[in-house]
Amino acid sequence: MNRKQRMPLIKGKHKRKSPQEYLKKYSLDAEFQATATLTNDYEMLYYGVVSIGTPPQSFTVQIDTGSSNLWVSSVYCTACQNHQKFNPSTSSTFQWGSQAISITYGSGFMTGELGIDTVEIGGISVTQQTFGVAKTEDNEESTDGLLGMAFQALASDNVEPVFQNMVQQNLVSQPMFSLYLTGNDQQGSELVFGGYDESHFTGQLTWIPLTSATWYEIKMDSVTINGNIVACAGGCNAIIDSGTSLVMGPQNGINNINAWVGASSTSNSVSCQNIQSMPDVTFTLNGHAFTIPASAYVMQWGSGCSTGFGSMGSGGGVDSLWILGDVFMRQYYSVFDMGSKYVGLAPAV
Template structure:
């Protein structure tokens, strides 16, 4: 599911980093399955993971939770005095937005709402905002206020106040989104939070890094301004961006048992903490599924749980290096569907390397050099 987000680790004060720790919670899908409502929602609101793609420093930590099966979020505050919100840290979008008191959607009524009248530092902009995500869209308008992330106060930060939100969002524990992609992707030309962190000298380096814990473990962290060596082993592979809009890279091929099974001749992929699964073109995902012995059911790819131990690694060949994805990483057990693979198909040619991939690899997003770094997570 889209809303699968990431981040993570502890570092010294001298490194001038900002970080968050995360832990696991019940997913929106699990809630709907318990209510026997999952199939109704997935048919009425089909999942479209590629929709969104059309000086002074300090250190702070916040506890975070895993939502929607694979999404990661933490607590930020907006305004003076501060109003708190749970947001997903999303490298696949660029806007910050939260619900507002002007929103009457069922999703908003289930979440915290920002009240401009209670903040003495709020300044209205009024420009309209519309953003599409895999699980629906939001509409609203823009305003300015102080946004505090783990103790870093970003002044005069532009952000969205939602007026409508997709029905599916009411099942999610998170209130809003904090986008970490490039400014050129931002709806209504709103400057992203990280860009203002850099502009205001709040981080030492123009980069941030992400660690996602596996299974039910806590400890996931987003680190603004640096890299935490405690969360990876071996060397970092630096991959130049092929497009400076998303964090988009070139994948050379995808192999199984030494055979190229997808991404023939190379393909484009977005490294996205905001997408739960690995998403690819229909023909490629079907090809990979054949090697797994998986079958498709209502968009899910299902394998026999007894066969998981014998399933092959799916290897992503990127910039001359191999990045294996073992079955233990790409298979999960569902309450109603047995064992699901972490692969999803959608039309188009772009791949999305979401949380299923990123839990295996510590990721670094370097805006100064326009590269993504990947290293084996630990």
């Protein structure tokens, strides 16, 4: 039986095992993976479908490696317009939890109650999964909810994330998942549970150790253009985050990048006619260079263009935490190894 599942997208001090050690360990067992197909929503977000309850009720959820909770709109949310709404009373397997839940994101929020039910995604059914039953939300996205894929340490109310439960219930053979994000409004994006798909990248995966098992946070050495350090001088930290559309960073670093690539000094707009002559931007992560060409970091909106580099504020004048969002992830197939606490990156195809 194959437990490598595909989903279409519509810090301890103990010795850390390398991804290769985990692969060797699990190679003795059957390979359990599943794949979920994801939908590319105008390159602003990527979502898949989850089903909750008995009989199942289906919802679109944004796939977010920058948070850890699953939640969906519910019949108790009067303001949740144009969304499918979970109805607990029609599920024979639903139980109410004992806590309320409240989550604030970089943009938007949700509040509600915790519930427990069976959750299915990509052909994998997770039993006794705790999730948020939204009663109020500020969700302007097209999706009905959100599926957080980060570590439990980041979860509101210390809820066990869906993927962690997949591992604990032996539904996947390896404690890793991977993301393939398409560009140019193309479909075919995928979330693979339990492994990765070599057909979506070239060369070998570069494995980078996590500096924190909350987000998928890694060491970034610098950001360079034409060999010149333009941001993150002296090093900083970055997270690989599918829930953020752009590459985000402190204002001084982002302003410098935008100036070097020729963006407007008052915004990140550029001339669409200049894309071919604009320079590459290179992010050096733990000693390895990952380059993004202008064709990948310039986003076209109707008749205008802008860079995919956005500011998170002044950051106190110091380059600290960066977010390598979808602009970066479309270029690099991303493997998230929760067991060994590594991220693997390779050029996407």
